[in-house]
Amino acid sequence: MNNKKYDFELEFKVRDYECDLQGVVNNSVYQNYLEHTRHEFMKTIGLDFSDMFQRGIVAVVARIELAYKQALQSGDRFVCNLNVEQNGLKYIFYQDIYRLPDQKLCLKAMVTTTTIINGRLACSDEIAKTIEKVVAKREI
């Protein structure tokens, strides 16, 4: 069961074209769900992935760890959640996927991202300040 509190959560529904010949969502598609959730979260705090890229701030995934717990299948509804932490030049997203309505845990993910500015790993003040606010707000 999902009793944790998250910085953000987004509801999805499995689309049939996301399922593979085993009749379940293909493993790679969970990364799509995770990415879309991160990008939607970013928008809610004023950061736009596409817009940042246009301005030379390239957000990239450095590392991803996925533990598959329960396969999603045709017709399933689910939520993808996230919490974010800063660690030096890295932003770490803890993301879980729970099936609805039974709240069965389907996937646990840890996604380590960073930013490349002018071709180099670098801290974006814009991102740093925004994420700090999220973390500060959570800790109150």
Place this chain on the structure above:
Amino acid sequence: MNNKKYDFELEFKVRDYECDLQGVVNNSVYQNYLEHTRHEFMKTIGLDFSDMFQRGIVAVVARIELAYKQALQSGDRFVCNLNVEQNGLKYIFYQDIYRLPDQKLCLKAMVTTTTIINGRLACSDEIAKTIEKVVAKREI
């Protein structure tokens, strides 16, 4: 502008992973939108694509015609609509995609589907009767 009446409409939001290196939704992804809309429509009238497949009723696309009018891009919301007609063993879906909120027409599609039962083109009574009801209801 979109003043037509449709049998069904579904709202979507572009996901960044659906965009290609031109920064717009890749052409093939529109077929995903169209398929998901047809399958969701089918569910509202009691027909489930995955469940029918399990029971040996294989719904297939025989022909698809797409006219691309306006590219969707990162962050765009849109609706995918459909009307359905029966023509012998074929079900023809007329599907349009309109960007929101400006109702700009993005795609016009005609998707001809049929069913294969026991390895042969065949009419599924279950589908035929259900679609007839949709058409009858519309004509009142």
Place this chain on the structure above:
Amino acid sequence: MNNKKYDFELEFKVRDYECDLQGVVNNSVYQNYLEHTRHEFMKTIGLDFSDMFQRGIVAVVARIELAYKQALQSGDRFVCNLNVEQNGLKYIFYQDIYRLPDQKLCLKAMVTTTTIINGRLACSDEIAKTIEKVVAKREI
């Protein structure tokens, strides 16, 4: 059987993640095959899709017509062929997919493309001259 002569052909092998819950290649994936074949063809005549985009020449699909003849499945090898014709500001690609080794026709496609330069439909001299050479060479 495939006895026609084509301007270009490319061999592929179905990848399992391209198959959907019916156990066959998902309909949208054929557009991926067609696109990749067009882009590889373009490279053989000196035109690079990504490079043209960087230089402001945006090649786009205006219209696509697909007739699905035989579903490809896990493990299938196939070729995707093309012939190209110019018609005003449009380039029309006739593309067929044949399964190997039995040369069974799987898909017939007509893909109408055009180019947008500085935000307007426009003729790219670079593309026009290159395609003309392909057509001229074929007619000898």
Place this chain on the structure above:
Amino acid sequence: MNNKKYDFELEFKVRDYECDLQGVVNNSVYQNYLEHTRHEFMKTIGLDFSDMFQRGIVAVVARIELAYKQALQSGDRFVCNLNVEQNGLKYIFYQDIYRLPDQKLCLKAMVTTTTIINGRLACSDEIAKTIEKVVAKREI
């Protein structure tokens, strides 16, 4: 540089539709490359993913760890390699992706797979014996 010896390697070329709006291969697509490489490897040792599924042997990914080192982009050729180890009911695939021709390391992956038979985690003798042979052969 890539001096290691692998149980299997497969060459690919980036397809433009695999690139996202940052102009590089989308993170999720690497899982497609990894999966296709594992399935092709399996075939070379007599195990077919799709065929096993038909017979009730469901090979699944339990855990995946990806370290992204260098983004692949339009036109890049690359190899995806693998080594396999058995550990109880799990098969662990160590998979690396190297860009060609410069052999630059792009991705390091560890993919933990297992099998579900009749709905339960179980050892497939067929898989176990086949993988043992691969490992034995390597150690000679």
